[in-house]
Amino acid sequence: MSAEELLNQIKEEVIKRAPGNAVITDVQFEGPEVVIYAKNPEIFTNSFIKELARDLKKRIAIRPDPSVLLDPEIAKKKILEIVPDDAEITNCIFDANTGEVIIESKKPGLVIGKEGSTLEEIKKAIRWAPKPVRTPPIPSETIKAIRATLYRERADVKEILRRIGRRIHRDIKIREDYWVRVSFLGGAREVGRTCLYLQTPDSRVLIDCGINIAVEGDRAYPHFDAPEFSIEEIDAVVITHAHLDHCGFVPGLFRYGYDGPVYCTRPTRDLMTLLFKDYLDIAEKEGKDVPYTAKDIKTCVKHTIPIDYGVTTDITPTIKLTLHNAGHILGSAIAHCHIGDGQYNIAYTGDIKFEASRLLEPAVCQFPRLETLIIESTYGSFDDVLPEKEETEKELLKIVSETLQRGGKVLIPVFGVGRAQELMLVLEEGYNQGVFNAPVYLDGMIWEATAIHTAYPEYLSKVIRNRIFHEGDNPFLSEVFKRVGSTNERRRVIDSDEPCIILATSGMLTGGPSVEYFKNLAPDEKNTLVFVGYQAEGTLGRKVQKGWKEIPITTKNGKTKSIPIKMEIHTLEGFSGHSDRKQLIKYLRKLKPMPERILMIHGEANKCIDLASTAYKLFKRETRAPMNLDSIRVK
Amino acid sequence: MSAEELLNQIKEEVIKRAPGNAVITDVQFEGPEVVIYAKNPEIFTNSFIKELARDLKKRIAIRPDPSVLLDPEIAKKKILEIVPDDAEITNCIFDANTGEVIIESKKPGLVIGKEGSTLEEIKKAIRWAPKPVRTPPIPSETIKAIRATLYRERADVKEILRRIGRRIHRDIKIREDYWVRVSFLGGAREVGRTCLYLQTPDSRVLIDCGINIAVEGDRAYPHFDAPEFSIEEIDAVVITHAHLDHCGFVPGLFRYGYDGPVYCTRPTRDLMTLLFKDYLDIAEKEGKDVPYTAKDIKTCVKHTIPIDYGVTTDITPTIKLTLHNAGHILGSAIAHCHIGDGQYNIAYTGDIKFEASRLLEPAVCQFPRLETLIIESTYGSFDDVLPEKEETEKELLKIVSETLQRGGKVLIPVFGVGRAQELMLVLEEGYNQGVFNAPVYLDGMIWEATAIHTAYPEYLSKVIRNRIFHEGDNPFLSEVFKRVGSTNERRRVIDSDEPCIILATSGMLTGGPSVEYFKNLAPDEKNTLVFVGYQAEGTLGRKVQKGWKEIPITTKNGKTKSIPIKMEIHTLEGFSGHSDRKQLIKYLRKLKPMPERILMIHGEANKCIDLASTAYKLFKRETRAPMNLDSIRVK
Ligand SMILES: [Zn+2]
Ligand SMILES: [Zn+2]
Ligand SMILES: [Zn+2]
Ligand SMILES: [Zn+2]
Ligand SMILES: [Zn+2]
Structure with missing residues (x-):
């Protein structure tokens, strides 16, 4: 049909x-x-x-x-008339494609009214379906820009959705010997450019499409030269989370002719849009090639269909997708694909954290059905056991308070999405408990990323959600956090004698404000540098970590000078957003049902192989560490 | 460039x-x-x-x-003038594409002349390069038809060759991360529809392209629905041997748009052309679908580039092919592909016999370099040990002489290519040694297949070659063999009281003359039926083998009647053209060099898996029994 x-x-x-x-x-x-x-x-x-x-x-x-919908301008006036001023409405966002109006207010209860009476009144007056939400405590430029795009281009978006709808429901002939296959276009036995290509006789789905920002040339992008890959044939792109090693190439797909949907959670859509723009900005400054432009990022936004955790969605004539919490960063998901009439189920973890963090709940490990699991192996090797989170937190607070006490500044170079927010929660608690009394400056993309976090409280851990909803005690709004919004403000932070903590991007000192701070703070032995994430080979961060005593830098007038490193250097490994080896094995242990086959990817070769070999011994299932360009038939 | x-x-x-x-x-x-x-x-x-x-x-x-070439008609006259009549020239075959003339004669020595003087004279007179050969003792209709096609369409053939030449020498860009991959489109964990798809960033080679004649529908043909498969992109087709499970689909490739070369040995070209036609004839009679017509078979012949064992040939910009004797049937080959600048070597055995048969030398097991071996596993399982050849031959002769002595007839249903000729050699020896004294009738395609064997003595075993060349004692010409060339002749063989041996196709009693003989000989207990090959599930042969006492058959007027089976039934397993388990393991043991990786295909799932597991234990190399549609990266 x-x-x-x-x-x-x-x-x-x-x-x-x-x-x-x-x-x-x-x-x-x-x-x-x-x-x-x-x-x-x-x-x-x-x-x-x-x-x-x-x-x-x-x-x-x-x-x-x-x-039947009232003109948005008029409708907005009606809403403001109906709702009492005490509600403090800050924004009305009309979504022409759903006929909904999001009413942001400080007191959403007053927009709802007694037993929903106010809502009813609004609905009758304007016909738009009112969705009352609490005004996000920190406004996000990214979200604002995305909403503006979707509103301005609503006709185009509607047309895109209808085209996608017809494609999903197209007629297909089922082959006698139906098969399911996964090709690894990137991210197998490596970290970076993760890209899985799921194929059945009738469907093609790309799951993640990352870039490796640490290298250049052919190896930076997934193997689009795989003979089975054809951009015209892709039915759907699914993105597990916003890190560039999982989604960095997506706007490029649109540049090279893709015209279909991108499925991910709403936070992932917003965070990845932020990261695309940041990547583009940095690359432009450094004169590097980027396989897309700002226009392609916008096209990507228009083609993104956000889906919530747990909602099952047809994405091709025979594949249904469900996203589940992965515990890794805000909106990160495990992609579960249900293929055919219950015939075959395959789940890909993306990056997972199988331990509650301050920010997020642990990864989901139960599925209705499961035949093949594809799991990350970042810390899959025998010796990849990370320190306990609690210990690490204590250690950080100790370093912080010691440095502050001697009048020094603590610089924490940090990745803006995820790790920064986790650290903010640790520091906020320490501050509340009186462990230290000094401001925490946030520089780089951290502020904006935090804004996106506060826009999606339902994706955060229960503890944080409760504090936000019920106690009106949003930790991200703590007075301890100060935004550094300009180079002047940064200058002031550097120059002042005030002991303080600075969270700044990038996390590996490869550019951005963290390098600025480092250059200025390094020569003073009162100061401290704390690494909280992996420092890749070749980065300034790695050199510092290795103990270099001097770093040559290029000054504004193009000369090279040497900076002595006298500040204290620490590395704390327990803040990882990834599961360590113990947690990965625990995840497999708790997994329900136990699948027939487990494939290990997203880790250096020995990590994937070690984890595969251990899992085989423990669970007596087929396990494998595929290579890039292997294509594995799973059914 | x-x-x-x-x-x-x-x-x-x-x-x-x-x-x-x-x-x-x-x-x-x-x-x-x-x-x-x-x-x-x-x-x-x-x-x-x-x-x-x-x-x-x-x-x-x-x-x-x-x-400068003389017109063929005139040139032929000149040749006949120059060469003495005693030479008995039977044919002059002009190949316009090579400028050669093959001069067939009973005494080629007289065409050559003293120290080549006659040849020199011919060459000067006609300018064609004369190639003297002995007149094949049994003329082959197939070879005659192929030569006629190639001569008639020589302009087209030349154009095809030039196009192929340009494609082989096209300019390519070498990727930074060069890779080599094999997809299994058929014949993995099964026998039938064998088809391997070798891919590199710049090349696509199809190695074998068989059909499974035992089934219908999607499962009869290779997985052309594999996402990486694209008929337009194929650079070259390589065929290991003429059995339909390795080449049966090739004319279909041309029907569906392929326009490139088919590489195989010359005997394979001729035998497969014979088998394509036979398959077409039978399918037409039975009203079955065949994915090509006689015209496509002709197109296939025109695109076939024969290559000899041991000659290395560029088949794509980065792949060189060498064929080596596989010992399985006439012209059967192991395909060795040398990829890039000595970077990677992969060999696929096709079907192999690693034991000298009467007909052929054993398979080659030494290669200049070898990283991956793909090996057949027809008899790969623990219990797949076949009886010794000598025992089996004795057993056959015993059955034959007993049956003949009691005045009965021996019916041997046999596959026309390979097994029939091997049996002919056994029977010829028995006859010469006086074990029996009765005619051996050959019915079905056996005669024509034998004719093709006698046209290529250089592909036969040393023993047979010596007998043909030096002793003038061609076993296939023995007086014991009688051709059955018509239904009348067949009727006479059946009706006469004369004890005799009958070799007739098909080998599994699935149609053709063997079924005719069976229906008539089955009711008489004096007669004997000897199975010498595998009887597939569902065939008449299998039923008889299982011991059915009655077989319902459809008579000419469409009625069903029952035939009692009273003849003696024997099964002899030792005549296989495949290596049994012992030989397969011996082959791996003798293999030089030992590759990094061995992939097992062409066998039921458990046979491939058993062999892979044994080989892993013995040789500590990566071994695997891939599935259809797996694509394995080997470099
Ligand atoms: Zn990640
Ligand atoms: Zn990742
Ligand atoms: Zn064969
Ligand atoms: Zn052609
Ligand atoms: Zn075969």
């Missing part, structure tokens, strides 16, 4: 079942959803939608017909 | 080196060769050619410019 015929069949079913007074104006495939447009969407009950979804095995959305 | 530029460079070099009086009219890429056309080709010495080949790293051929 063609998509057209299927849609007509669904239309008939919808009309047959709908309440007699329903005025249905259209039924459409939009992305993975069946969208019913009605002049009176409010008359469709939740149970109607649920039953329809169950019977059709589709995600169903009911939306107001655009003709 | 483009093919054009490269050719110009080669031209300059040739002209620079050529003797002053050489009249070179053209230099061309033709298939894998560089062909130099000259008005006086005789002035180029062998050492000139050898040195040029060595320095250019190309195969060099020197040919007369077509303008």
Whole structure:
């Protein structure tokens, strides 16, 4: 049956079942959803939608017909009239594609009203479906820009969604000897340029599409020269999380002709957009090649279909995708693909943390079905056991308080997304407990990344969520944090005698504000440098870590001078966003169900091989550390 | 450098080196060769050619410019004038593409003349290069038809060769991270539809492309639905031997758009052409689908570039192919591919016999270099040890003489290519030694297949070759063999009371003359049936082997009647053209050099897995039994 015929069949079913007074104006495939447009969407009950979804095995959305929606300007005025001023509405965001209006206010309870009475009133007056949310405590430029793009280009976005919808529901012929296969285009026996290519006779899905920012040339990008890879044939791109080694090439896909959907969580969409832009900025400054432009990033945003954890979505005629929390960074996901009629299930962990961090819940380890697991192996080797988190935190606070006490400054070069926020939570607690009393300066992209974190409290750990929602005690808003927003402000932080803590990007001293701070703070033995992440070979961070006593630097006027390193240097390994070997094995132990086959990727060759060999011995399942360009048939 | 530029460079070099009086009219890429056309080709010495080949790293051929060649009709008259009548010339075959004339005669010595004087005279008179050969003792219709096609369509063939030549010598860019990969499109963990797809960043080579004649539907053909497979991208097709499970689909490739070369030995070309036609005939009679027509078989012949054992040939810009004797059937080969500048070597055994048979020498087991071996596993399982050949031969002769003595007939259903000729040699010896005295009737395609064997004595075992060349004692010409050439003749064999032996196709009683004989001979207990090959599940042969006492058959007028089976039934397993488990392991033991990786295919799943596991234990190399659609990176 063609998509057209299927849609007509669904239309008939919808009309047959709908309440007699329903005025249905259209039924459409939009992305993975069946969208019913009605002049009176409010008359469709939740149970109607649920039953329809169950019977059709589709995600169903009911939306107001655009003709009944009030003009956004007028609608906004109406909202402000209806809602009491005490609610302190800060923003109304109209999503023309869903017919929803997000009403941001300081007191969302007042927007809802008694038993939802205010909401009802709003809905009747403007017809848009009101979604009251708490005003994010730190406004995000990234989110604002994404929303603006999606609103401005709503007609285009709608057209994209409908095209995707038709493609998902296209007619296919099922082969007698159905098969499922995964090719590793990058990230096998290496870290960087992670890219998996899932293939069945009828479907092609790219899962992650990263770049290796540490190298240049062919090895920086996934193996698009794999004979099975064809950009025109890709049905869907799935992104597990926003780190560039998992998503860095995605805008490039659009540049080279991809025109389909990108599935990921909403935080991943926002964080990766931030990181794409940052990557582009830095590369431009350094005169490096980037395989895309700002325009391609925008195209990518328009093609992104955010999905929440646990919601199962058709992404091709035979593949359903469910994302589950991976515990690694905000919005990070395990991608679970259910292929055919329950025939085959394959999950790819992306990067996982199987331990509660301050920021996030631990990775999900239970699935309805599972035949093949693909797992990261960053710390997969026998000796990759990291120190306990609690110990590491204590150690950090000790270093901090000692440095501050002697009047020094603590510089922590840190990756802006994830690790920075985890450290902020540790420092905030230390400050509250009186371990130290000095400001924590945030420089580089940390502030903006934190803003995105505060926009998605539902993705954070229960503890933090509770503090934000119930206690009105958002740790990221603590008075201890000070934003460094300009080079002047940075200068002032450097020049002042005030003991302080500085979190600054980049995490490996490869550029950005952390290098500025380092150059100025290094010669003073009162100061301390704390590395909290991996320092790659060849980076300034690695040299410092190795104990170099002098670092040659290029001054503004182009001359080279030498800077003596006298500050104290520490490395703390326990803040990793990855599971260490113990946790990886614990993850496999707790995994339900135990799959037939486990494939190890995302680690140096010996780490993948060690983990594969241990897992084989422990669980007596087929395990393997594939190579890039291996293509493994799993069914 | 483009093919054009490269050719110009080669031209300059040739002209620079050529003797002053050489009249070179053209230099061309033709298939894998560089062909130099000259008005006086005789002035180029062998050492000139050898040195040029060595320095250019190309195969060099020197040919007369077509303008100097005498018209074939006139040339033939000249030859007959020059050569004494005693030579008994039976045929002159002009090959317009090489400028050669094959002169078939009963006494080739007289065509050569004293110290080659007659040859010299011929050459001067007609300018074609004369190649004297002994008239094949049994004329082959297949070879005649192939030669006729190649002569009639010589212009087309030349154009094809030039196109292939340019493609082989095309310009390519070498990637930083060069890789080599093999995909299994068929024949992994199964027998039938063998098809390997060798890929590098710049090359695509299909090695074997078989069909499974025992099944219908998707499973009969290789996985052309593999995402990496693209018929337009194939550089070359290499065929190891003429059995349909290795080459049956090749004409279909041309039907679906392939337009490149097929590399195999000359006997393989001829035998596979015979088998394609037979397959087409049978399928037509049974109303089955065949993915090609007679026209596609002809196209295949025109695109076939025969290569001899041991000759290294460029087949893509980075892959060189060498074929080595596989000992399995006439012309069967191990394909050794040398990739890049000595970077990587991969050999695929095709089907091998690692024991001298009466017909052939054992498979080659030494290679200049070898990193990956792909080996067949038909008899790879622990219990796949076949009886000794000598025992089996004795057993056969005993059965034969007992049956004949009691006045019965011996029916041996047999595959026409390979096994039939091996049995002929056993029976010929028995007859000569007086073990029995009765005719051996040959029915079905056996006669024609034998004719092709006698056309290529250089591919037969040393013993047979010696008998043919030196003793003038060609076993295939023994008076004991009688051809059954018509249904009338067959009727006479069946109806006569004369004790006799009948070799008839098909080997599994799935159709053809063997079934006719069986129906008529089965009810008489004096007769004997001897199975000498594998009887697949579902075939009549298997039922008889299992001991069915009655077989329902459809008579000419469409009714079903039952035939009682009273004849004696024997199964002899020792005539296999495959290596049994012992021989396979011996092969790996003798293999030089021992490769890093051994992949097991062409066998039921447990046979491939058993052999892989044993080989791993014995040789401590990576071994694997891949699945269809696995793609394994080997470098
Ligand atoms: Zn990550
Ligand atoms: Zn990663
Ligand atoms: Zn064979
Ligand atoms: Zn052609
Ligand atoms: Zn075979």
